[in-house]
Amino acid sequence: MKRDQDTLKNAHKKYIRAHALFRLLAGVATLAAALVMGFNKETSIIAGYEFVVTYNRYPAFEFFLAGNAIACGYSMVSLPFVSNLVEGYILGVLDLLSLVLATAAASAGTAIGHLGKEGNDEVGWPQVCSFFEKFCQRAAISLVCSYVGILLFLIICALSSVYKTRQSNKGRILGPQPTATTKE
Incomplete structure (x- = not known):
């Protein structure tokens, strides 16, 4: 019985460490995505006119930056509380919300990035990546960082789900646990 408890404690410690590591890496990846996009600026002279392009010229890139910054902030703020909140469900729900937010932000950034690269002849939008x-x-690098963060948030959600499932099935799999009885 003592050996089983030690095994469970070691498994719990490994889970907490893995959870914290993936959370830290997700925060770093989404921070990198936000910083690269936030400092992305280029000036080009086209037909004698100077054009400056930055993320804030495109609402989708603004949402991309904000979504990644929020996901990063949540990941870093929740990091010290992982060992305390891992038993509850609130952390899992917030992780899922961060995953959804980061996915929506990356999708918006990818859509406008594709439009910038390929253009759209039907509506008269030219390719801008050639200029x-x-x-x-840099936008592509930022998108890759964001998708890495999404993958890490997905791993975090999967780990939480597996952990919760094992916790809830523990009694069913092992059967009823013997209780200590005293003779009267």
Whole structure:
């Protein structure tokens, strides 16, 4: 019985460490995505006119930056509380919300990035990446960082789900646990 308890404690400690590591990495990835996009700026002279392109010229990129910044902030703020909140469900729900927010932000950024790279002849939107190559390359790097963060949030949610399932099925799998009885 003592050996089983030690095994469970070690498994719990490993789970907490893995959870904290993935949370830290997700925070770093979404921070990198937000910073790269936030400092992304390029100036180009086209037909004698100077054009400056930054993330805040596109609402989708603004949402991308804000979504990644919020996901990063949540990941970092919740990091010290992982060992205390891992037993409850609130952390799992907030992790899922961060995953959804980061996914929506990356989707918006990907859509406008694709439009900038390919253009849309039907509505008269030209390709802009041929004029602003560095901006588009940095935006692509930012998107990759964001998708890495999404993958890490997905792993966090999967770990939480597996952990909760094992906790709730523990009694059913092991059967009723013997209780200490005293003779009267």
